[in-house]
Amino acid sequence: MSHNSKARPIVAITMGDASGIGPEIIMKALARDDVYAICRPLVVGDATRLREAGAVVAKAGHPALEVAAIETPAQAGYRRGTVDCIDLKLIPEGHPWGKLSPLSGEGAFRYIERATRLVEAGEADAICTAPLSKEALHAAGHKYPGHTELLAHLTGTPEVSMMLVAPKLRVIHVTTHIGLMDAIRRIEPGLVERVIARGRATLVKAGIAEPRIGVCGINPHAGENGLFGQGEEEEKIIPAVQACQAKGWKVDGPLPADTLFFRAARGDFDLVVAMYHDQGHGPVKVMGLEAGVNVTIGLPVVRTSVDHGTAFDIAGKGIADEGSLVEALRQAVDLAPERAEAA
Structure with a gap:
């Protein structure tokens, strides 16, 4: 060498x-x-x-x-x-x-x-x-x-997160192997903030100085200002995003999941934060089963x-x-x- x-x-x-x-x-x-x-x-x-x-x-x-x-x-x-x-x-x-x-x-x-x-x-x-x-x-x-x-x-x-990496897409999960109803109950601002922090720290260590992070909503269109759901975004996600932004981190969200994955694959984001298993796994698997890699973060x-x-x-x-x-x-x-x- x-x-x-x-x-x-x-x-x-x-x-x-x-x-x-x-x-x-x-x-x-x-x-x-x-x-x-x-x-x-x-x-x-x-x-x-x-x-x-x-x-x-x-x-x-x-x-x-x-x-x-x-x-x-x-x-x-x-x-x-x-x-x-x-x-x-x-x-x-x-x-x-x-x-x-x-x-x-x-x-x-x-x-x-x-x-x-x-x-x-x-x-x-x-x-x-x-x-x-x-x-x-x-x-x-x-x-x-x-x-x-x-x-x-x-x-x-005590606590780790799962990140899936495919060509052009990295996705970290707030919850993984639990049922959807349980996942929504478990999501809270402290957990969301810790997952964002873990994902960011991993990318910084790997050489991305200021990772751009997009955070999914839970509901369609990220709730569309209370139109869908029962205020989950306001209660569970927004406080975490604001806490991260207050540290000067490049964190955006909650964003509609249906377009966020497209934007990330296009290069707008270095990391997507998915709220539950299928929200994050689906888009990665579409990109090819042989190409996906599972990374334990934290x-x-x-x-x-x-x-x-x-x-x-x-x-x-x-x-x-x-x-x-x-x-x-x-x-x-x-x-x-x-x-x-x-x-």
Whole structure:
């Protein structure tokens, strides 16, 4: 690396559920030059499983790679052709593909735990997660709804937000996995303000000095001055927007959601604040399922994820698409705090 370029961040890629497609999409993604051009990928998982996944994808016509089992990031070479793997040695040879397994669930937990500690210790810059199975995680005795809550617990973070990133669109959510009636009840000015602040801080850290943020209303036309709804915008959103504007932030809203996403994709806004799951997820998914990346905002570590599941039905066949993982790696690099240049 030359001294004048931004150092490639070290991205800890967790292997996810060993019975799913995680190992395969990792082996496919790490065969690509464009991945090594932007980051130093470090897999946290099981070397034996990666070798098996490598054999599977090689049969499907993808390049064969070596796997180097290592114990610390300092031992990694970060050269294309050899996958560096912090080897937790949890998955036995010949472990079945595509079947729910508590062993795979335990592995998924341990990989996340180790990756989190690596970033906290300054030995990696960001985490990118391959998919886990919630059922397998629960079967292993780890009762979390998923990655997000697990990471929040491991880092002692009381409240996090989900951001979805697609080409030309970033959307952060005030509420996510709760029913619509519950979501509307839960939305209040303090929560809206914290979500705006979390999203803004993430973009500032990633190098956007003054992010332009558009905030969705809840009702059609953002309530149209009380014409629709029961004053939710006035009660739940406007005080938060005004508080942010008082800090000198570039925050606009509440704006009609139907036009705000169009305007953001056109370039008027760097971030959209969606009030509930489908309001934010719909527009992102329309832009292409393979292009969407899930980012957990508010953690002390940068974490991006594929926007798909473990796909047990096709695991072990070498046909899973690595596109979402490559995009998630790209976003991890974009959001990672700048690291001082290493020689």
